[in-house]
Amino acid sequence: MAKKRTSGGTPATVTLDRAGIAYEVRAYEHDPAATSYGLEAASALGVPPERVFKTLLVDTDKGLGVGIVPVDRLLDLKAVAAALGAKKATMADPAVAERVTGYVVGGISPVGQKKALPTILDASALQHATILVSGGKRGLDIELAPGDLVKVTRGSTAPVAREA
Template sequence: MAKKKSVGGTPATVALERAGIAFEVRTYAHDPSAASYGLEAAEALGVEPPRVFKTLLVDTERGLAVGIIPVDAHLDLKAIASALGVKKAGMADPAAAERTTGYVVGGISPIGQKKPLPTVLDESAEGFATILVSGGRRGFDVELAPADLRSVTGGTCATIARRG
């Protein structure tokens, strides 16, 4: 995959370019009435949902942290708490998530956030050569290798998603 110059750059694409990481911009026309931003992205881009990942923020006794899971899965709060080495985690307040990351809900990228946060990528990402995550706007994803995503976010990998 060739490194692409950003089209309408975001902090995420700027961070990827600065780090020298190969990525591909994938855009689609976002429908504001879509029930699920992630499933909308998978369908619009013609990519199977397990390869498209959503960025979720959790609140812990140590502050906010990031969980990155497939769009067709749910975040296992006990599993992410364990991966982060904390007693418990709950979903972060959306306004706090937006303030801390600099992105809007539905377009929160795990890359290029205003403040680096502890980040955990679901282990299922390792089964793919590339995955898609939000590029920092609704309708704007970036495709990159899971190892590159971990590298640019300083993240770790653990089983934090559950199905059903």
């Protein structure tokens, strides 16, 4: 997979370029009326939802963390807490998520966040050669190998998704 640079880029693409990680930019026309950013991306890009992952911030007794799960599934809060070494987790307040990551809700990328947070990618990602995650703004995804995502985020994998 070749790198595709966007003019100026986003913090996510800049971080991937600096790390020498191959990725592909996948842009689409975002519909402001969409009720699910992730399912909108999957549909617009013609990619099965199990290959498109959403980035969710959680608040734990150990601090903030990131859970990355397929867009057609939910984040299992007990599982992500355990994977992060915490006793419990709740979804982070959206305003906190935006402030800490530097991205807007619906465009939060796991890559290039303002503050590096402990990150857990759902283990189902490893079943795919490539997955898509937000590229740092609504209407922009990046496609990359799951192992490269774990590497660049200094994260790990665990089964943290559950049925919707």
